[in-house]
Amino acid sequence: MADSFTPPATQWAVVVNGDDKVIIWNDAPCPALAPDQSYIRTDAVAVNPSDTKMRGDFVTPFGILGTDYAGTVIAVGSDVKDMAVGDRICGSQHAMNAHTPDRGAFGQYNVSAGRVWLRLPPPMSTEGGASLGAGIGTAGLAIKQLGLPLPNAPVAKPVKVLVYGGSTATATVAMQLLRLANLVRIATCSPKNFDLVKSNGAEEVFDYRDQEFAGKIRASTKGNLKYALDCITTVESTSACFNAIGRAGGKYVSLDPFSTYVATRKVVSADWVLGPTIFGDGSTWPPPPRRPGSDEVRRFSADLFAIAQKLIDEGKLRHHPLHVLDGGLEAVLEGMELVKSGALSAQKIVVRLTS
Ligand code: CO7
Numbered sequence: 010m011a012d013s014f015t016p017p018a019t020q021w022a023v024v025v026n027g028d029d030k031v032i033i034w035n036d037a038p039c040p041a042l043a044p045d046q047s048y049i050r051t052d053a054v055a056v057n058p059s060d061t062k063m064r065g066d067f068v069t070p071f072g073i074l075g076t077d078y079a080g081t082v083i084a085v086g087s088d089v090k091d092m093a094v095g096d097r098i099c100g101s102q103h104a105m106n107a108h109t110p111d112r113g114a115f116g117q118y119n120v121s122a123g124r125v126w127l128r129l130p131p132p133m134s135t136e137g138g139a140s141l142g143a144g145i146g147t148a149g150l151a152i153k154q155l156g157l158p159l160p161n162a163p164v165a166k167p168v169k170v171l172v173y174g175g176s177t178a179t180a181t182v183a184m185q186l187l188r189l190a191n192l193v194r195i196a197t198c199s200p201k202n203f204d205l206v207k208s209n210g211a212e213e214v215f216d217y218r219d220q221e222f223a224g225k226i227r228a229s230t231k232g233n234l235k236y237a238l239d240c241i242t243t244v245e246s247t248s249a250c251f252n253a254i255g256r257a258g259g260k261y262v263s264l265d266p267f268s269t270y271v272a273t274r275k276v277v278s279a280d281w282v283l284g285p286t287i288f289g290d291g292s293t294w295p296p297p298p299r300r301p302g303s304d305e306v307r308r309f310s311a312d313l314f315a316i317a318q319k320l321i322d323e324g325k326l327r328h329h330p331l332h333v334l335d336g337g338l339e340a341v342l343e344g345m346e347l348v349k350s351g352a353l354s355a356q357k358i359v360v361r362l363t364s
Contacts, residue, residue: 014042014048014083014084016039016040016041016042016048016118017039017117017118018039019035019036019037019038019039020037020038020039020116020117020118021033021034021035021037021116021117021338022034022037022073022074022113022115022116022117022338023073023074023075023113023115023116023338023341023342024037024071024072024073024074024113025063025064025068025070025071025072025074025105026070026071027070027071029064029065029068031074031342031345033338033339033342034071037071037073037111037116038111039111039116039118040109040111040112040118040120041120042084042086042120043086043120044086044087044088044089045086045088045089046086046089046120046121046122047082047084047085047086047089047092047096047098047120047121048082048083048084048085048118048119048120049078049080049081049082049083049098049100049118049119049120049121050080050081050083050117050118050363051078051079051080051114051116051117051118051119051362051363052079052080052081052097052135052139052361052362052363053078053079053080053135053136053138053139053359053360053361053362053363054075054077054078054079054114054115054139054341054359054360054362055076055077055078055139055140055142055143055357055358055359055360056341056344056345056347056348056357056358056359056360057076057077057143057178057348058348059076059143059284060074060075060076060104060115060345060348061345061348061349063104063105066294066295067105067294067295068105069105069106069107069110071110072104072105072107072110072111072113073104073110073111073112073113073114073115073116074104074105074113074114074115075102075104075113075114075115075116075341076101076102076104076113076114076142076143076284076285077099077100077101077102077114077139077140077141077142077143078099078100078101078102078114078115078119078139078142079097079098079099079100079129079135079136079138079139080097080098080099080119080135080363081095081096081097081098082094082095082096082097082098083118091128092121092128096128097128097129097135097138098121098126098127098128098129098138099126099127099129099135099138099139099141099142100119100121100122100125100126100127100142101114101122101125101126101142101143101146101287102114102119102122103122103285103288103290104285105294106285106290106292106293107293108290108293115338115341117362122288123288123289123307123310123311124310124311124314124315125142125146125287125288125310125314126142126314127141127142127145127314127317127318127321128318129321130321130322130324132324133321133328136331136333136359136361137327137328137331137359138328139359140178140328140329140331140357140359141182141317141321141326141328143178143179143284144178144179144181144182144183144328144329145182145313145314145317145326146284146285146287146310146313147179147182147264147282147284147287148179148180148182148183148186149186149287149309149310149313149317150282150283150284150286150287150306150309151179151183151238151262151264151282152183152186152187152190152238153309154260154262154280154282155170155236155238155260155262156260157170157187157190157192157236158190159186159190159312159313159316160186160189160190160316160320161312161316162190163189163190163191164190164191164192165191167191167192167193168192168193168235168236169192169193169194169195169230169233169234169235169236170187170192170193170194170195170236170237170238171195171196171197171226171230171234171236171237171238171250171253171254172184172187172194172195172196172197172211172238172240173196173197173217173237173238173239173240173241173246173249173250174197174198174239174240174241174246175194175196175197175198175202175206175209175211175214175240176198176199176202176205176206176354176355177240177241177355178329178357179240179264180196180206180209180238180240181205181206181209181329181355182326182329183238183240184196184206184209184210184211185209185210185320185325185326185327186326187210188210189320189325192236193212194210194211194212195211195212195213195214195215195226195229195230195234196211196213196214196215197214197215197216197217197222197249198214198216198217198355199216199217199218199354200216201354202354202355205330205355209327213229217245217246217249222249223249223252223253226253227252227253227255230253230255231255232255232256233255233257234253234254234255234259235254235255235257235258235259235260236254236259236260237250237251237253237254237259237260237261237262238262238263239261239262239263239264239267240263240264241263241264242263242264242265242266242267242281244268244271246263247261247263247267247268247271247272248271251271251272251273251274251277254274254277256276257276258274258275258276258277258278259276259277259278260277260278260279260280261277261278261279261280262279262280262281262282263279263280263281263282264281264282264284265281266281266297267279267281283298283300286300286303286306287306287310287313288306288307288310289302289303289304289306289307289308289310290302291303328357329355329356329357330355330356330357331356331357331358331359332347332353332356332357332358332359333359333360333361334358334359334360334361335360335361336360337360337362338360338362340360340361341360344358344360
């Protein structure tokens with residue numbers, strides 16, 4: 010198939026121009042098709058908070074924005090055995106990587122990236138699929154950095170894990186993975202989202218605005234909590250997680266660089282996840298994200314997405330609640346403004362690009 014396929018010369022895409030402005034560009038380059046990857050018509054994209062933060066030093070001018078997409082395979086590379094034309098797939102891109110500025114999700118076409126993709130089974134909508142990639146990648150890396158197992162290797166004896174920000178899109182995926190690994194989830198969120206967070210696997214949920222909640226978590230864990238996953242990463246969230254971890258110490262992992270001045274307990278080791286490293290290519294962004302590639306992470310992503318594939322095929326992993334917009338790439342700009350406004354609660358913006 011690849012032999013007879015010539016990628017279009019240009020496409021419509023959402024890019025950041027030389028003046029650091031987000032624009033829709035009708036002359037964006039189309040990526041080449043590698044022998045081991047597939048070419049996908051983009052049918053839907055999701056907007057992540059990180060997409061709205063790609064400005065200034067993070068930008069490769071005229072690089073294509075966007076992390077998460079879902080669509081239909083229109084061509085496969087000559088070495089591809091596990092995808093076929095017509096398959097519906099979803100996946101993620103390492104947008105604004107200085108080496109591959111033509112590889113962002115917010116264009117008419119995507120080329121799959123490594124093994125960071127999933128084939129969508131019939132019950133999973135294309136829009137739901139579009140919301141999965143960054144969540145699975147980020148949650149998987151966070152669980153790895155906590156030193157905890159994925160669902161293919163459940164622990165024999167349940168261990169409690171605090172998930173701060175339980176109603177975030179990353180947390181609802183993380184809690185499902187933790188539950189399937191026999192780990193016990195304790196979460197925080199607003200009371201209006203307690204039911205959602207419980208339905209995604211939290212056994213106990215606390216209101217983070219309740220002044221007493223750190224004490225309540227310490228009581229619930231009898232002062233023995235060892236693991237905290239911070240999906241928010243503010244001074245308050247870091248401080249609350251450090252206070253909740255028991256006297257013997259443990260591990261704290263956040264999704265952004267955390268404030269070290271509140272992470273002062275020596276018995277707690279702390280780390281943070283850079284989602285786009287899931288591709289194994291490291292990061293070209295300015296420090297602290299900048300880092301070299303890692304074959305070990307590349308292998309981990311292949312394992313993680315194989316595990317996730319099995320879970321979605323078996324109906325064991327579901328997507329975050331969606332807020333779906335129509336209106337093509339213009340609606341992607343609208344979605345980015347909605348995410349930036351902070352008005353969303355427990356919803357992932359997904360934009361349909363084709364009907
Ligand atoms: O991974 C990538 C690529 C892979 C291939 S790209 C990276 C994607 N990950 C990130 O962008 C991680 C960093 N995340 C952020 O910077 C986000 O700003 C947050 C921290 C919000 C998390 O992003 P996520 O997409 O997971 O969350 P969300 O937008 O779905 O979260 C919104 C929720 C709200 O519903 C609030 O919860 P409720 O229950 O109170 O409504 O976040 C909650 N929230 C807070 N909770 C406590 C928002 N601000 C909060 C606060 N304290 N200050």
